[in-house]
């Protein structure tokens with residue numbers, strides 16, 4: 001097992017001295033999938049933005065493949081092989097599918113082979129290569145966003161709310177592809193996901209963040225067998241039903 005992503009005592013947020021994520025330790029091996037779970041506002045997106053250098057960290061350290069990342073250095077982070085698929089997908093909507101992919105492939109020589117490798121994961125895009133990204137369905141756009149990230153051959157792929165705006169049936173199809181990618185390429189994947197049960201099906205480990213702190217971490221199989229632990233981690237001490245009790249972790253969605 002080789003650790004590819006490690007963060008120690010990470011503090012993250014938007015105002016110096018007022019972190020909304022605190023004391024986060026995280027270790028991920030090559031080819032492993034971590035499901036990062038938690039209620040709205042727990043800090044999941046903030047962690048991904050910090051890991052990818054899009055916002056500076058407020059404390060702690062992050063390493064990719066043993067190399068310490070500089071805080072807020074998005075370019076250096078991307079060079080280290082850490083790639084984010086943001087929740088808004090950030091596609092060039094007026095460019096075609098092929099053009100979006102082409103921009104992510106660094107070598108002209110490898111373009112065709114890289115394109116075909118990505119289309120093997122997402123065969124639904126094959127007939128859509130000449131279509132503008134903005135004209136794709138939500139599921140196709142997500143495939144393209146992930147495909148574009150894969151074209152950068154990441155060591156670590158961070159995917160924020162892959163299922164945002166997608167029907168569960170599409171999510172059921174996409175998540176196993178991420179498992180396949182991790183197995184084929186040894187890419188480590190952090191999945192921020194609201195579809196808890198589906199995420200646990202493909203993940204190796206899972207953690208729950210709540211109010212900016214890790215309140216639960218275990219093997220995905222162990223948590224799958226004991227969904228009450230996840231439910232309790234989401235709830236914390238908020239037992240007031242008026243406050244909104246989340247759906248069971250056995251259900252498709254916990255928000």
Ligand SMILES: Nc1ncnc2c1ncn2[C@@H]1O[C@H](COP(=O)(O)OP(=O)(O)OP(=O)(O)O)[C@@H](O)[C@H]1O
Nearest residue numbers: 013014015020038039040041042043044045046047
């Ligand atoms: N740009 C911002 N400026 C200031 N505060 C922010 C900003 N974005 C998020 N926050 C705050 O940071 C905290 C964590 O938010 P974050 O979006 O990371 O949570 P999340 O777990 O990803 O939630 P969700 O599941 O709803 O996306 C929240 O209190 C949120 O209001």
